[in-house]
Amino acid sequence: MSFPGSPLEKTKPRRLVSLCLGVLGKHFEDITADLSEIAANFPADIKMAMLAIARRRKLLNDEVLISLAESSWEILDISGSDVSDSGLAKVAEICQSLQAVDISRCSKVTPLGVSELVHHCRSLEILRYGGCPRSDYTARRCLGILKPELNNAEGESWEELDTVEIAKGAQSLRWLVWPKIDEDSQESLATECPRIIVNPKPSPFGFRGVEVPREALPDIALDDLIVKDINPKTWAAVCGITPRPVVPSILSPTELPMAERFRLAFVERDTRLAPKRAKNARQHQRRAERDWVMTSTDAKSIVLASQVSRSLHSRS
Structure with missing residues (x-):
């Protein structure tokens, strides 16, 4: 009998496509110039995995993002990258089905890019930003973009409003992850955007009676599940990450991986x-x-x- 994490625990071999993505990721900088042609016929999930690798390798910028953008994407994690307003606006036009977006620590994204994101992605439910001084400054300036404007709405509470009565603002936004939100911004959001829950915490009973989506938890990266089968050594040399040791198989101590x-x-x-x-x-x-x-x-x-x-x- 073996226990999780023990040397005798049997590890599941990585898929061939994950091994290929690992090799491709190690040499990602060599293909960026021709990336749009190389990835033209790749499936949407492969493109998203390549995007996640590029982000971890600190190679994600406007050109890479636009070359890989796929209209069927529902999540987008560009945190800590060099993506600017131009790249974010273009991908918002292409990926209008986005439901969760992480732009935290993106120092080149301004309220203009956030405005384009909110305008094109009407299904956006989760937004993550802040995390660095420049991104926190952008987040404070985006409060007006998130606040709704009403068209002669009638009703005694926000819950009674129909979405067609909300003229502008982030109509579908429900979860906002902003780790270092200031008190004034938090009070403003609570007063003028009561539908938006800021920095939810996991709880067995949910948050305010509502189950918190995995993508709204601040300690979980949006694209973790996408690269879970790819060897962390793919980006460890660049990011300084210590990869988890490979657990040997119980079949034979001398058997090669x-x-x-x-x-x-x-x-x-x-x-x-x-x-x-x-x-x-x-x-x-x-x-x-x-x-x-x-x-x-x-x-x-x-x-x-x-x-x-x-x-x-x-x-x-």
Whole structure:
């Protein structure tokens, strides 16, 4: 019997696609120039995994984000990246089904970018920002963007209002994660945006009687689940993260991990086929030269001239 975290616990081998994403992620900076062409036919979940890797490798900017953006995305985590208002506005136009967005520690995002996000993404329920002085400053200036404006609304409470009566503002926003919110901003939101719950905490009974979504918990990254099967070494060298040790399998103490066996098998096959590929290349080159000689008049002239020259030299 083995217990979680014990050396005898059997680990599930990573999927082949996760191994490939790990290799691709380690060399991400080499493909950024052609990323839009490379990722054009990738599925939406693969693009999101590449985005998560780029963010962790500190390579996420406007160009990378726009190259990977997919209209079916419902979450977007660009926290701590170099994405600016331009990139955020463009991806908001493309990904209008976004429900949870993390722009915390994005020093290049201003209220203009947040305004575009709120305007295009009408299903946005969770917003995470702040986390650094510049982002906190932006968050304070965004209060007016989140506050609703009413069109002759009638009713005694916010709960009685229909969404069509809310002219502007973050109509569907319900959860706001802003770790270092100041008292004035918190009081303003509580008074003018009572539908928005700020910095909810996990509880077995929910928050104010409402179950808190996983994406609204501040200690959980939005894209953690997306890269859970990818080796942390993919970005550890850049971010200074200490990867979790690989737990050996209980099958055999000397058995190699699946990823290493896969790599060695590929290297062995490549080495075994190398002479055959070289031979085929030489045969192809000779065949091409022979075909050229048989079909080209100039080549025939050169061959005949060479033969005549050798004949004259031999007679002399």
